[in-house]
Amino acid sequence: MIWEFLVQPFADYGFMRRALMGCIAISVGATPVGVFLMLRRMSLTGDAMAHAILPGAAVGYLIAGLSLGAMTIGGLIAGMTVALLAGFVTRVTALREDTSLAAFYLISLAVGVLIVSTRGSNVDLMRVLFGTVLALDDAALVLLSSITSVSVFALAVLFRPLVLECADPQFLRSVSGLSAMAHFTFLALVVLNLVAGFHALGTLMAVGIMILPAAAARFWAVGIGALIAVAVSVAMLSSLVGLLVSYHFSLPSGPAIILVAGLAYALSLVFGPVGGLAERVFPRRYLEA
Amino acid sequence: MTYALQFQGLTLGYDRHPAVHRLRGEIAEGSLTAIVGPNGAGKSTMLKGVIGTLRPLEGGIDFGGLTRSEIAYLPQQSDVDRSFPIVVADLVTMGLWREIGGFAGLRAAHHARVAEAIAAVGLEGFEKRPIGSLSGGQIQRALFARLLLQDARLVLLDEPFTAVDAKTMADLIGVVQRWHGEGRTVLAVLHDFDTVRDHFPRTMMLARELVAHGPTAQVLTAENQFRARQMCEACAGPPHTCGRNAA
Numbered sequence: 001m002i003w004e005f006l007v008q009p010f011a012d013y014g015f016m017r018r019a020l021m022g023c024i025a026i027s028v029g030a031t032p033v034g035v036f037l038m039l040r041r042m043s044l045t046g047d048a049m050a051h052a053i054l055p056g057a058a059v060g061y062l063i064a065g066l067s068l069g070a071m072t073i074g075g076l077i078a079g080m081t082v083a084l085l086a087g088f089v090t091r092v093t094a095l096r097e098d099t100s101l102a103a104f105y106l107i108s109l110a111v112g113v114l115i116v117s118t119r120g121s122n123v124d125l126m127r128v129l130f131g132t133v134l135a136l137d138d139a140a141l142v143l144l145s146s147i148t149s150v151s152v153f154a155l156a157v158l159f160r161p162l163v164l165e166c167a168d169p170q171f172l173r174s175v176s177g178l179s180a181m182a183h184f185t186f187l188a189l190v191v192l193n194l195v196a197g198f199h200a201l202g203t204l205m206a207v208g209i210m211i212l213p214a215a216a217a218r219f220w221a222v223g224i225g226a227l228i229a230v231a232v233s234v235a236m237l238s239s240l241v242g243l244l245v246s247y248h249f250s251l252p253s254g255p256a257i258i259l260v261a262g263l264a265y266a267l268s269l270v271f272g273p274v275g276g277l278a279e280r281v282f283p284r285r286y287l288e289a
Numbered sequence: 290m291t292y293a294l295q296f297q298g299l300t301l302g303y304d305r306h307p308a309v310h311r312l313r314g315e316i317a318e319g320s321l322t323a324i325v326g327p328n329g330a331g332k333s334t335m336l337k338g339v340i341g342t343l344r345p346l347e348g349g350i351d352f353g354g355l356t357r358s359e360i361a362y363l364p365q366q367s368d369v370d371r372s373f374p375i376v377v378a379d380l381v382t383m384g385l386w387r388e389i390g391g392f393a394g395l396r397a398a399h400h401a402r403v404a405e406a407i408a409a410v411g412l413e414g415f416e417k418r419p420i421g422s423l424s425g426g427q428i429q430r431a432l433f434a435r436l437l438l439q440d441a442r443l444v445l446l447d448e449p450f451t452a453v454d455a456k457t458m459a460d461l462i463g464v465v466q467r468w469h470g471e472g473r474t475v476l477a478v479l480h481d482f483d484t485v486r487d488h489f490p491r492t493m494m495l496a497r498e499l500v501a502h503g504p505t506a507q508v509l510t511a512e513n514q515f516r517a518r519q520m521c522e523a524c525a526g527p528p529h530t531c532g533r534n535a536a
Binding site for chain 2: 039157158160161163164166167168169170171172173174175176178222223224227
């Protein structure tokens with residue numbers, strides 16, 4: 001019974017194994033980036049960037065069909081253009097980054113929807129928006145894993161400047177010229193992971209695997225390392241459970257994965273020992289000093 | 290005597306409104322100088338000009354032999370995100386940035402220096418405490434420990450003793466005097482004239498423009514204070530264009 005429910009779908013079907021591997025790769029790559037987004041109070045930036053990559057992916061799709069490379073490059077160009085333009089406007093005008101980012105992502109999203117609806121079909125739009133994790137082929141898996149590997153490596157190299165940029169940006173600016181570099185490389189990592197994620201989960205759902213596990217981890221861990229470890233574990237577990245639920249109940253896999261991550265968030269919100277609701281209702285004894 | 294800073298008609302401002310106007314003068318190397326003046330006199334703005342976060346509208350600053358990496362700055366309201374999940378030791382370790390940069394590892398000697406800096410500001414036992422659990426005075430002590438590790442030749446402090454208790458203030462003044470004894474140049478924006486008289490040999494009084502600069506006893510006179518207030522009130526009048534932006 002347990003074997004049939006938990007293991008057989010993966011033992012029997014290659015597409016389920018590839019879907020699981022794809023989701024694990026995204027969990028390892030995107031979730032640590034999500035932790036930093038949360039710590040920098042930029043969780044909604046992830047959502048904005050997810051919308052911003054749409055026109056690039058759509059143009060890639062229209063030029064080359066369901067070409068992984070074309071859609072990836074298109075998405076990267078659109079996402080980075082929005083990130084850089086928003087950053088540029090913030091630095092040279094009086095507008096704050098949240099407003100300039102909102103302005104550019106909305107323009108980008110409108111362009112994307114226009115392109116898809118005038119040149120493609122509703123099916124195409126759904127594919128880009130919600131992904132096709134059960135249709136990941138080997139090439140997609142290799143691309144996805146490569147992107148997330150690059151992301152993990154870049155995050156490791158960038159870790160100290162990024163922590164400082166989050167904890168005390170003014171200090172980083174006073175001692176180093178790395179502030180802008182850290183900020184824009186980080187935004188590039190957000191875009192990179194969203195582009196990797198949209199092949200599996202779609203542009204809208206990809207941000208879910210980035211933010212929900214990070215938000216859940218906040219209720220279980222305190223240090224950055226622990227936060228990342230908990231968040232990646234939650235993301236992996238959500239992927240596994242989401243795929244199984246999707247398989248057994250014939251539900252779309254992307255939303256199923258994100259809903260399981262959402263459930264993990266809700267449970268953490270209630271039972272998490274670090275500032276969760278239960279801890280508020282039944283506080284632990286305070287320390288002596 | 291050589292100078293650490295020479296203000297050369299420095300004008301700094303926000304949105305074309307000058308907050309420091311045509312400032313001239315020198316800060317001697319190794320001096321301990323208090324910057325005083327009424328609210329809106331341009332004291333914090335001047336420090337931002339020195340650290341380079343504000344570009345001059347006119348004039349400039351000659352740093353003598355100082356490079357930017359030899360200047361440490363503690364802003365009036367530190368930008369430290371108190372909810373960020375790091376501990377005191379991590380915050381203090383940031384002071385080693387110029388030595389270890391963004392990528393080099395920490396050696397045993399670095400850890401020893403971090404521990405020494407934390408002890409010097411009286412925060413032993415707090416190394417593993419999250420910064421979010423510290424009081425205002427304790428966070429100020431931790432920021433002073435970070436400054437200690439920066440090993441800067443010029444230290445800029447913007448109202449460093451605001452909202453700290455008498456014991457913390459006495460300890461932090463001890464740190465400032467240690468820097469002075471080591472020959473470092475210290476510039477501190479202060480409001481409490483008693484503190485300035487007791488601990489700062491030199492004072493620069495600003496009221497958007499320079500009011501007086503020299504030995505503290507000669508600067509903190511009733512006449513200078515009256516003049517500073519009058520000059521600041523005059524600044525509140527309707528603006529006019531001047532300098533290189535003038536039509």
